[in-house]
Amino acid sequence: HHMDVVTATPKDWSIDPFAGTIKDGHVWGRGALDMKGHGIIQLMALIALKRAGVPLTRDLVYIGNADEEIGGLGSRVFVERHPDLVKGIEYVLTEGADTRVEQGKVRWFGIDVGEKRTWWKKMVVRGTTSHGSVPLGDNPVERLVRALSRIVDYETPVRLTPAVDRFFKAQARDQSGQAKIWLSNAAAALKSKAGRAWLLGEPERNALLRTTITPTVLQGSEKTNIIPQEASAELDIRLLPDEDTVAFRRTLERLIADPKIELHAIGDMAPRYDAPLDTELFRALERVAGRLLPGVPVATPISAGATDRPYWAGAGPICYGIDPWLVELKESRYSVHGNDERLSVKNIEFGLRLYVETLLEMAGPRREGAAGR
Numbered sequence: 001h002h003m004d005v006v007t008a009t010p011k012d013w014s015i016d017p018f019a020g021t022i023k024d025g026h027v028w029g030r031g032a033l034d035m036k037g038h039g040i041i042q043l044m045a046l047i048a049l050k051r052a053g054v055p056l057t058r059d060l061v062y063i064g065n066a067d068e069e070i071g072g073l074g075s076r077v078f079v080e081r082h083p084d085l086v087k088g089i090e091y092v093l094t095e096g097a098d099t100r101v102e103q104g105k106v107r108w109f110g111i112d113v114g115e116k117r118t119w120w121k122k123m124v125v126r127g128t129t130s131h132g133s134v135p136l137g138d139n140p141v142e143r144l145v146r147a148l149s150r151i152v153d154y155e156t157p158v159r160l161t162p163a164v165d166r167f168f169k170a171q172a173r174d175q176s177g178q179a180k181i182w183l184s185n186a187a188a189a190l191k192s193k194a195g196r197a198w199l200l201g202e203p204e205r206n207a208l209l210r211t212t213i214t215p216t217v218l219q220g221s222e223k224t225n226i227i228p229q230e231a232s233a234e235l236d237i238r239l240l241p242d243e244d245t246v247a248f249r250r251t252l253e254r255l256i257a258d259p260k261i262e263l264h265a266i267g268d269m270a271p272r273y274d275a276p277l278d279t280e281l282f283r284a285l286e287r288v289a290g291r292l293l294p295g296v297p298v299a300t301p302i303s304a305g306a307t308d309r310p311y312w313a314g315a316g317p318i319c320y321g322i323d324p325w326l327v328e329l330k331e332s333r334y335s336v337h338g339n340d341e342r343l344s345v346k347n348i349e350f351g352l353r354l355y356v357e358t359l360l361e362m363a364g365p366r367r368e369g370a371a372g373r
């Protein structure tokens with residue numbers, strides 16, 4: 001787990017964000033959900049196994065790394081400087097999932113298996129600066145706008161990955177009517193006009209079905225009457241986990257279609273993170289979730305945003321993200337990186353059970369045939 005947290009503005013909280021107060025059955029504080037609470041649950045699970053004298057059949061490694069909240073820097077430095085500490089680790093379990101609880105109902109338990117790749121680019125074009133009253137025909141803003149317009153009009157291909165397909169199928173479980181039909185068979189839905197429009201019409205689903213290109217920062221002249229020497233635009237591109245980066249770059253260059261426009265990278269690209277669905281740990285998590293949450297489907301979301309999992313995965317281990325608790329969607333949306341972040345004591349107990357049972361499945365003495373317990 002990552003030990004760092006984002007900042008908190010105490011005056012916006014109803015309680016001191018750094019006191020760790022227990023009130024109304026909750027532990028309150030910055031990091032309760034993202035992700036000190038999770039890290040403490042992991043630690044408690046290891047202590048519980050140790051105290052119970054469980055003979056382990058596998059090594060369990062506890063990693064607390066720094067600086068996830070600034071571009072995954074902590075895990076990156078960790079694997080670069082200490083590859084020996086990561087060597088031989090088969091699995092990493094950390095944050096990142098999307099277990100969905102709405103109005104007290106657990107809709108699905110999420111095992112997060114992938115992440116879109118952040119691929120930020122800056123388009124830069126140089127021209128001839130002059131007075132806006134007599135255009136010389138070499139205005140970099142015009143070239144940039146033409147290229148951007150082609151990019152904005154371009155529809156990135158829609159592609160249903162196995163993980164996202166399974167994720168939608170889990171979502172279909174408590175739906176009815178047309179939504180159920182479309183979510184249960186997204187591949188077929190994407191072939192029909194109405195189904196495709198419905199699936200892509202919801203921003204979060206759209207983001208899981210395709211690479212997205214979003215222009216954000218624009219720079220040109222600072223004065224209305226001056227044609228600038230240079231114009232630039234930044235693109236927030238999020239690639240599907242298995243996107244062919246070389247082919248995608250060619251597509252982008254084809255859209256730009258202007259040799260005067262340079263394409264620069266902003267920051268490095270994280271390694272590909274796209275975990276297999278059928279592994280020993282995946283099946284163990286599925287069994288444990290099945291016992292703790294009978295009847296709740298196990299979903300396999302991928303994240304549109306970024307965590308530090310790609311760096312762990314890039315160092316060798318198979319990496320999954322889970323939420324070891326049942327927190328209402330509204331509450332986590334509001335409080336993760338927001339105010340009044342908190343985690344109930346009941347949820348800490350749930351997380352502890354989830355981890356202890358999963359670790360017993362993976363490293364306990366009755367590891368084989370553990371499904372029967």
Ligand SMILES: [Zn+2]
Nearest residue numbers: 034035068095
């Ligand atoms: Zn986090």
